[in-house]
Amino acid sequence: MIVAGVMSGTSADGINVALVRVEDARRARMSGPLKFELIGYAEYPYSSTVRKFVLATMNSQRASVADLARLNFLLGALYADAILATLRRFRVKADLVGCHGQTIYHQGEAASFLGRKLAATWQTGEGAVIAAQVGVPVVSDFRPADMAVGGKGAPLVPFLDFLLYRDAHVGRIVQNIGGIANLTAIQAGASSVQVIAFDTGPGNMLIDAVMERLFRKPYDCDGRVAASGKVLDRVVADILREPFFRRRPPKTAGREEFGREFAERFVRRCGRAVSRDIVATATALTARSIADSVQRLVLKKQDSYREIIVSGGGTRNPTLMTMLAVELRPLGLKIRSSGEFGLPSEAKEAAAFALLAHETWNRRPSNVPSATGAKGPGILGKISYA
Secondary structure, rough: OEEEEEEEEEOOEEEEEEEEEOOOOHHHHHHOOOEEEEEEEEEEEEHHHHHHHHHHOOOOOOOOHHHHHHHHHHHHHHHHHHHHHHHHHHHHOOOOEEEEEEEEEEEEEEEEEEOOOEEEEEEOOOOHHHHHHHOOOEEEHHHHHHHHHOOOOOOHHHEEEEHHHHOOOEEEEEEEEEEEEEEEOOOOOOOOHEEEEEEEOOOOHHHHHHHHHOOOOOHHHHHHHHHHHOOHHHHHHHHHOOOOHHHOOOOOOOOHHHHHHHHHHHHHHHHOOOOOHHHHHHHHHHHHHHHHHHHOOOOOOOOOEEEEEEEEEEHHHHHHHHHHHHHHHHHHEEEEEHHOOOOOOOHHHHHHHHHHHHHHHHHOHHHHHHHHOOOOOOOOEEOOOO
């Protein structure tokens, strides 16, 4: 079966499409773990007007109901265009689509609302529109099913991480740096119930927001601004003492924790520092929050962790990667790229949702309860038929 996986991250920079060939479900059950092969991958940036609108809509205090409804249908059409363009480029036909959608709101922790305690999430991008335009069934809206059984709805990528990176002899930490940074820790010879996974804090989100605010640029190209600045170590140390970073997993985060309002507070905490120093400090916060999470929440003397496999858009920022290498060096972890395992860094999350869609289509659960905190397994997503 060929499945098109579609991902739009919290950085809201565009659409990622991965075409994945998944081994037939019956053969997979006979031969052991699910097997998959990446056929091709493509990226489609949002236009500046769409990105600006998506980011504005994520500010849940200001979004109108009409705008949210229109955005749902607009993104469905944009996703369909991206899928069709990718299928033409690689000259294949998809049997199924798995679309994560664009996260507009995510509240993994239950909070009081009209007399009940509720957790809630919203990924937008109409699956029915995608199914009608592409002509194949679409699995979308993956996170609610995990939350319905007590999970936080994230992270879901550990399903792929376990299949791809588990090793009988080497413990591996898989670190993705998207808008939010998240890790999956897989001890040597671990079963899926032993997987640890959680969000470590901001990835590119804070860096991008600071660049937009101070330089009117969407991101720090090649980390040049951060490389020219000086890190305000006191600011980083103070932020790492905040509740989110001290909380034990499972835990998840989004723009509600590290979006526009956090960026504004962050800039104020930097005081009269020059702009390039503020960008350097934002970059250092991402690197140190990752290393701090690895050291405090994952590593133990008896564990077998030897490698950290890095993926996501943050790998394109050389300054961030250099800072991360410096922070991880004392921990004795070898840094590797997901590309070394046959899956390019930028394709990983889209490929993950292709696999999750395949499992849903075959009526099999694909959440990892030890990662999300769910009470049990769940079949994820909703199906829109062509």
